[in-house]
Amino acid sequence: MKKLLVAIAALGLTTSAALAQAPEFASVDTDGNGTISMEEGAAAGLEWTEDDFKAADANADGSLSEDEYKAAM
Numbered sequence: 001m002k003k004l005l006v007a008i009a010a011l012g013l014t015t016s017a018a019l020a021q022a023p024e025f026a027s028v029d030t031d032g033n034g035t036i037s038m039e040e041g042a043a044a045g046l047e048w049t050e051d052d053f054k055a056a057d058a059n060a061d062g063s064l065s066e067d068e069y070k071a072a073m
């Protein structure tokens, strides 16, 4: 079952140009707290500025939830 889900996820990535460039949420959330900080994104290779981060942070709590991350990517 897990392999199937991975295959579906991979298919989703290849069919979306925007997502193809963005790392998976879980791989960016290196401390596993369920949100992404600007530092975590930068460490994962995302080239975003503070303005980009603030634009993605829809509820302005200083971190990106999975929904905010996916919406921005």
Ligand SMILES: [Ca+2]
Pocket: 029, 030, 031, 032, 033, 034, 035, 036, 037, 040
């Ligand atoms: Ca985190």
Ligand SMILES: [Ca+2]
Pocket: 057, 058, 059, 060, 061, 062, 063, 064, 065, 068
């Ligand atoms: Ca947020």
